[in-house]
Amino acid sequence: MEKVRHLSKATRSNLITYGLVTAAFIIMDLLIETGSASYSLMGLLVPICAYICLATSLNLVVGVSGELSLGHAGFMSIGAFTGIVVVQLLGSGTNDVVRMLIGLASAAATASVAGILIGWPVMRLQGDYLAIVTLAFGEIIKNLLNNFWLGVDKYGLHFSMKSAMALGLTDGGRVLINGPQGASGIPHLSSFFAGYLLIMFTLFVVLNLINSRSGRAIMAVRDNRIAAQSVGINVTKYRLMAFVIAAALAGMAGALYAMNYSSVMPKKFDFNTSILILVLVVLGGMGNIRGGVISAAVLTILPERLRFIGDFRMLIYALVLIGAMNLTYDTRLVEWRRKIREKFSAKRQGQDERGGVSGE
């Protein structure tokens, strides 16, 4: 009985999350149809979708698996550039939907390979050491892509670590990735609807994982690694599983993000982007998927809405970060909030006793 109730609670909570996203999508879509959405907001829609996916996937690592990852933008970057190269190679002859799907799938594939490559050795490390290795990984990816040239001609793909000239392309060849300039002439395949579908896919994967046997094993490892190990849970396997799935989802979000612009540079996916995603997760509440979705949407819009105050914009953002953390954990403020809540519930209890509003 207890078990059934627990399960239905989780399912209900998941349905609320799906419903929330769908409702937001429909409302936004209606606003666009009726022409009441501002131009700047419409430009933000795909990035918001991408950041929601990124926050959800990082939440799997930070919140559910309990590891601090500071290199999520690295996976985003790998996914973005893989996606771009694949859709460019497929050419405009292929159906756009098919192109986009193949692009996303290959983005997920390369990002998960990178996730395994970096995750497998570093899963031996704990806590802050894991954080610094993922940070280093993100920086390495950015640096390597800054020195990476890829071109295609009738003989196939060519790559170089020196310059575009060193590719030695024949006539009619194209440069796909141009070192620090990144990729340009990207086909505009992303749309708000594609973003919505990717969010639903990401949520589906993450929420189902959390409520599965593997998900419970991952959370057991987070809560007490040694205890989990002693009941026979393969710690490395489950930590790696969360890490790699998150990497693959981040890769897909990166591809979605990149295909919203005509050109993307590797330096877009730097340490600051990783931190931005981490901030979304922490402000939404670690391990709380729905919270991450909401905070991703709000915090992507907020800096844009605050653009009119110019340089003070990031200052306010910084104060919001510090303030939110202090508000949550400062013992004096926590005490103050508890008192207020007690006052409210006391009032409501009083009403109940007087025969006012009751539950049933």
Add this chain to the structure above:
Amino acid sequence: MGFLTNLINGISLGSVYAIIALGYTMVYGIAKMLNFAHGDVIMVGAYICYCSMSYLGLSPLLSILLSVAGCTVLGILIEHFAYKPLRNAPSLSVLITAIGVSYLLQNTALIIMKSDPKVFPSVVEDLPSVELFGGELRIQAITIVTVLTCIFVMLGLTYFTSRTKLGKAMRACSEDKGAAQLMGINVDMTISMVFAIGSGLAAIAGVLLCSAYPTLMPTTGAMPGIKAFTAAVLGGIGSIPGAALGGVLLGIIEIFAKAYIGTELADAIVFAVLIVVLLIKPSGLLGHTTTEKV
């Protein structure tokens, strides 16, 4: 001679990293937090020194003192208003706060000083550079001053932590805060003091860094901050000699990678070395492994 020049430049850059890494490692040792705002304290220190030299016309030495004093106060203020309320919060929340402080410092600097790069006047302009081997090897004065400062700071800190009462209190707090408190150590004050020392050192590092690489922008501190953090982890975070060793090693690797492999890939190589070291010795070069108890 190219090799020797590179080695000396590497040691000099590494000395700056080492001084910054000290701030990271001490704060981590005592407060168990990654103080991401540390890199930006460097930038603030450099700006204070720049302003007092360029606008107030003070002598370099006085400017440095002013800058150290300013950053020390800044460190204490940051600790008091941003980190102290979060003593019992999960480490990730403290990390986010540190990132918030980092943005706050960068953007305050952006508003006050604007984004255009300032050319930092060297603090040792009057000193001549040293020529060895009949002029084949030239060592700039700032290089020598940087290395000497680093050695002086290391010796000073080693004396401080091993001999003085405050230093011992600091070590006690980083071992076990609860036990230290029972022994009558004022833990809050000790933590504030560590922030003060770390930030004061950051100011010195900022001045030295900008004297050697004279472009000063609101984001100047970010990358050296990350590198110094890397250096602290490389040497074993929490260990003072480890920070020195990690910093110097990192500086040498960076300069050699720039000279022999390519400027663009230097950062990638620095971080790759870190990953390799951590895989072989997960607690860093001089860090000691702790066994987990159930």
